[in-house]
Amino acid sequence: MRHGTQELPEGTRPPAEDGRPRWVLVGIAGVLSFVAMLDMNIVNVSLADIAHDLRVSPSMAQWTVLGYQLSVVALLLPAGRWLDLSGGGTGTGLRPAVLTATSGFALCGLLSAASPWMPMLATARVLQGAFAAVLFVLMPVLAARSVPPHLRGRAMSVPATLGPLGAVTGPAVGGVLLDAFGWRAVFLVKLPFCLAALLVARRALPARGRLVAPDRRLLADAALVGGAITALLLALTLAPSSPAWLLLALAGLPPAVRWLRGPGARPVVDVVRASGTQGVYGAVFALACGFGAMHYVVALRLQDDSGLSATATGLTVLAFPLAMGVAGPLGGRLADRYGHRPTAVAGAALTTFGLFLLTLLGDHDWSSGDIVWRLAIAGAGMGLYGGPTQALVMNAAPPKAAGTAGSAVQLSRNLGFTFGPALASATWGLTDSPTGARYALAVAAAAAAFACALLVVRRNTAGETEGAAPPSPSGV
Secondary structure, eight states: OOGGGOOOOTTOOOTTTTSOOOHHHHHHHHHHHHHHHHHHHTTGGGHHHHHHHHTOOHHHHTHHHHHHHHHHHHTHHHHHHHHHHTTGGGTTTHHHHHHHHHHHHHHHHHHHHHOSSHHHHHHHHHHHHHHHHHHHHHHHHHHHHTSOGGGHHHHHHHHHHHHHHHHHHHHHHHHHHHHHHOTHHHHHTTHHHHHHHHHHHHHHSOSOOOOOOOOHHHHHHHHHHHHHHHHHHHHHHHTTTOGGGGGGGGGGHHHHHHHHHSGGGHHHHHHHHHHTOHHHHHHHHHHHHHHHHHHHHHHHIIIIISOOOHHHHHHHHTHHHHHHHHHHHHHHHHHHHHOHHHHHHHHHHHHHHHHHHHHTOOTTOOSHHHHHHHHHHHHHHHHHHHHHHHHHHHHHSOGGGHHHHHHHHHHHHHHHHHHHHHHHHHHHHTSOHHHHHHHHHHHHHHHHHHHHHHHHSOOOOTTTTGGGSOOOSSOO
């Protein structure tokens, strides 16, 4: 029996247990994915104002962003294991997990906006990142458990599309709020969305299950994984200013090795091996790396070397998320009809083509008109690819390990988003400025092509054909 369709014991079935999809919960998954990713970048534009008002240095104000990002990525895997131990992967613990994570995320946003000094703001942002890590893990699980398997491509396309849209539109939204209301409004804009999500989740999710307190082993695993990933992310983030910072990544090796040799890594490794989706996780990382590298190069090249204003640059780059938003729902429908893997491969190939077209630009071709349609092609490919790829992972995961699978795919994506700009910066720095941009874009296109290759290599994965299967009488 396939993992994606196996019967669950009575009392542990997901919200779609009667065969009827709960699209309102899928919408909540999309909204919370959007606000959690929005917080990744929305604060960047307000750092100068925060430093001035709180009387700290710009480097100290940077921890408003770093504290959130490091906390999110470092705690993804522990959050997934904790969710599985609480029953969230099977649906029994979804309601308390969603309510707790959303409430904590909103409360930390309030504390951030009200912070009178920098230590309080940094602490609130680290805590908000911890709650956001739980949200990131919950969203694919909630979307997958809210619909029958034959509709999961469509359902997974909602958070898979809205999440990256939040990351890309963050600076634009933050700039508008900063100019109109000041930097504290940047932390408050998510509160109405969180309140709406709480009200809907409280009413729509079954009132069952409870959260379990993390035991000592889980806390120790969180410290080891968090320490290793934090060292890696800090090295990648600080490396553009000085390559010597890359040595900081070596500090993450001892905790990583200790975690891999201990019992805490076994459930994660077992989920990836049992589901046969190693290539899918690699593809998620590679394509996120290509996207991150492309976004870094295009924004910098347009503004610094082509002389476009920040507003014109922002409007040009918006072609990517707009095309992605249009293609995302289409990708879900195609996946449900023709299969998840073929749709994911087609989307990754289209993104690769769009990135390759960017590499053909000459030194004097970097105008808005030359860039927009190429970005639109790449963005449409990302929209087609996102939902089907997550559906591949979630369909293949055993129900009791859905949280672990969701956390692994989110970790792969976030590491790619971080590694891509660092790789592009290093590639660009090795050559002269005019040609360096082209080489950096070639690296982005190569990463996307590698993602295609990983998706094309088919393995016998559980739930591989759910996307093309007709609905069963029970819908599960």
